[in-house]
Amino acid sequence: MPRPQPRTITLTIDGREVQAPENAMLVDAAKHGDVEIPVFCYEPKLGNPVGACRMCLVEVEGIPKLQTGCSTPVKDGMVVHTQTERVKIAQQSVVEFLLINHPLDCPVCDKGGECPLQDITFGWGGGISRFIEPKRHFVKPLELSPLIAIDRERCILCYRCVRFSQEISEDYQLVLSERGAHSYVSTFDGHPYVAPFSGNIVELCPVGALTSRAYRFRARPWEIEDAGSVCTLCPAQCNVTLTVRDERVLRVLARDHPEVDDGWLCDAGRFAYPAPDGGERVTEPLIRDGGMLRPVSWEQAMEHAAAGLQRAGVRTGAIVGGQATNEEGFLLARLLREGLDSPHLDSRVAGALPLELHRALGDPRLQARVSDLEFAHAVLVLDAEPITDAPILDLRLRKGVRRHGMRLERAGSEDLQAVRELARQLSERGEEVVLLWGERLAGGPNGADAARALLDIATTLSLGDVEGAGLLEIPAWTNGRGLREAGVLPNAGPGLSAVAQEGLDARGMADGLIEGELSALYLLGADPLERLADRARWEQALGRASTVVAHAAFLTDGVREHASVVFPAESYAEKEGTVTHPDGRIQRLRPAVAHVGSTRSEWRVIAELAARVGLDLGVLTGSMATAQLVRAVPFYAGITPEEIGGKGVRWQEREAAGAYPLREQLR
């Protein structure tokens, strides 16, 4: 579907010429000329403007009435006034109207200090109050849900939260009840607002009416710092801003990235942040002693782990998952391959895939972007459940269907012939077809067949040649794509290079441990009992291992029962490094808070262990690790932290993508 590509026009705002995209709403166009027009109800993320709050009234020459800037598309030659007496009075009157029923409890309001109503009152209000009647009253605050409190007295009825529920998350729960000055926001049936994306309404609220119950009264805006990072709880890798006070994360906000998250967060990403501080975190090294894990010094833990790994040597396997970064995976692969001469590495949850297929599936020309989900003619979801696998993609798919008439279908890979037929039917809607597939498609016993079928479909529909079409994988682990590209595969080194000797995949490692072929297992962020198939077999395998080294933030079953050494793992808010988004966008994690307890960076632990088994990895800082990774992966060549910046960089869109190891005949 064609994406909007507006031409630039010139309009005059307050006597100055401003260049802006044609048909942009005046409020947005004005920003190109450094003119701010105040708004409450307008939020482009929510779709078409509603013009409800009337805050953005401005004068447009040739139109007798004042116009709402939020709903006036700009045209070439338009002349706009935002500072005339008439506009000022209208805007002041709207502020006055809004404050009629708004309690002036800013000193005890969570929003105070970061409140659009405060700012706009100060910037565009009349500075006087003429209202002396009693204000309206509600019982407050109420629990709108276990996560959100609602203060109906503060609500200015801007409709944002209701529109979110009705038109973005489409849970259809929030409504405006009653009418006129008696209107209030509530759920349709009076039940709590429980929905997967409910937390976004807190961020949308322009006043202190909707507040996070977890954050309420925890900090004032002048006591906090913002730290930009990336949420690594799932493969969606949403961009976030962490609200930090006294070295603790107190809140997670969206850091709008149209190509990643579209400005939304799921409730897990938004509200799970207290977990790392919840008291169950592993904050110091542990070793197993008499069947129990007990805290030890770093020196003892390192010594213990290094000795165990050295004993096992080539008989060591490693599974990398969880929230591990590219650098961590890369360095661990070096430790295994160069330090212990072991080829047994995996970062996939099930089944080995031939290297050619890995390469073909990752073909840069075939990769769809997240935003393609929105504009595609059709999307076929295969073996994936976006709402749980990568929740934010669910919203993107809904947006595509609702706003652009995208056709959405879903299927499982059991019947590949049916999948081919479905894809063919979908392609009749238009050539931009995206296949959104889950890693488990290529993980089952017939994984390779399914992967080939996927590539077949892509070839038949020429997805590689059509802009906006392609494949998009949802990996099982957050950084699945990055770890594979960093070489954490049994059959591939950095940059999906061929390896001299193929190792065991995850399943093979279980067998190897049971059969005595392997004796040590290194777990980086991955607990086989939690995430890998066949728990009973893994129980047995872990029980047979003589050494299990685990990096873990929590004592999950496998770690608690079987680890010989546990290194405290960082939370993502403490991490430094890069991750690669499923669509190839390399994004940067930046430490927002200090390490809890005696936690150390994973890369540092790996480097030190390597040194103890006689391998100098040559990394003294996190950025040295990044530099080494970038040198080792040809199609990442030249990427620097500066280039990644706050918005990330898709490697497929860089020149170095030409170095991707693709053999034409395999496609």
Add this chain to the structure above:
Amino acid sequence: MSSKLLFDRIDEPGLSTLAVYERRGGYSALRKALAMAPEDVLSELEASGLRGRGGAGFQMGKKVSFLPKGSMEKYLVCNADESEPGTFKDRELMQKSPHMLLEGIVIGSYAAGANCSFIYIRGEYVLQADVLDAALAEARAAGYLGEDILGSGHSLSLTVHRGAGAYICGEETGLLDSLEGKRGNPRLKPPFPANQGLYQGPTLINNVETLCTVPTILRMGGSQYAKLGVETSTGTKIVSVSGQVRRPGNYEITLGTPSREIVYGLAGGPPEGREVKCWFPGGSSSPVLRADDLDLPYDFDSIAKAGSMLGSGAIIVVDDSTPILDVALKVAKFYRHESCGKCTPCREGTNWTVKMLERIDSGEATPMDLDIMASVQEHIIGNCLCVLGDAMAMPIGSMIAKFRPEFEAHIEAARARNGLGAAGALAGPAPALAQGAL
């Protein structure tokens, strides 16, 4: 003055049945229209100069011509919500001559190229909706509605939809939302319903009386119809006269008839010994006029020139026995109750205005409050999402402007009753916006 077109023998028994309506020549205009090309029907409507009878007074023919051409699904919606206080003309038309409305709708849909139509009737009009449903069944059976009407190839479905009772559902976009099953809130315009209306399709929305006039225009010919009335207000209009008059009711008049003739001649003027204090020329949302404005010709432009509007053609007469404050409160409370709450100035402004008016009556106000109240009305007018806010602010503003001495006297009397000192001593300039800005 009274040349009866719509009300011609309206009280004839059985007129609501198809038999009587047909005997009187009913549906002949439809046959005539279907024999013409839709464009020719449209030009007849345009030639008639018929202005919408619902309130805005927009030319009907022009409205039809705004609908995009093409084969997309188009809709015709008849606005029978008749929610403006003082207006009860559509009720009588629908109850007594439902087929006239149906005939008008079919002709209108033919001109507009719409194949799907609705009558959105207010929920309180139970009898009228039943009458319409019965007439609809008859018309359908007779082939005036449905597939291939009278062999013309034109098809039209028609549904009578009963509203649940809200003034805002008489506003055309609020009506559309309500018809779609949503909360009846007005939509942002543009897009206008002619482009994106019901279910996003091009939609023609007309008032009952407007559509009832269509068969007459077809029978008379547009240019002939245009000779009635005055230049910019052609034809006849049914005026609902209510309030303090001796013979309240609906009267069909030729537009341009002197207002005095309607109020005194037809409706009998106020009761013995009383004088007209003020009158609403077009429903409760029109700015009030004084007794000396009664000499104005009753047509769209003359009333507009006097600072008010013809609106739905509902004259409400207030005589000198009624305090102006009571009138203001009645009006303001109605609009506060009916404000949908979507946009700020209307939601908050109507609420604030009522509170200030109540304070005048309880003796807690000063003349300064009148200044604030007047400025609040100014801040509402023209700044809202739809015209509901203006519908309160315009009459209230006009009352304060025209009857300020009476308001002030009321303030003083109420203060004295309340044992408070004279407000005159407190008089001073009221704070206004844009002066004391930060």
